[in-house]
Amino acid sequence: MNLTDRIAEASDRGRLDDVAGLTVGLDAVRPMLPQMRRTATNLGMPAVGIRR
Numbered sequence: 928m929n930l931t932d933r934i935a936e937a938s939d940r941g942r943l944d945d946v947a948g949l950t951v952g953l954d955a956v957r958p959m960l961p962q963m964r965r966t967a968t969n970l971g972m973p974a975v976g977i978r979r
Contacts, residue, residue, distance in 0.1 A: 930949060930952065930953050930956075931953070933945075933949055934946055934949045934950060934953065937949060
């Protein structure tokens with residue numbers, strides 16, 4: 928479950944304080960996502976399940 932799923936679930940359940948907190952967290956991390964994705968793809972981790 929990702930953060931947007933958690934926000935939707937909290938909204939569906941009427942937990943507005945949780946929606947507000949999760950939204951603040953998402954807004955804070957959103958600018959960092961592109962850098963995190965670039966770093967994650969450049970770790971040099973071996974591909975799992977692929978034989979060469």
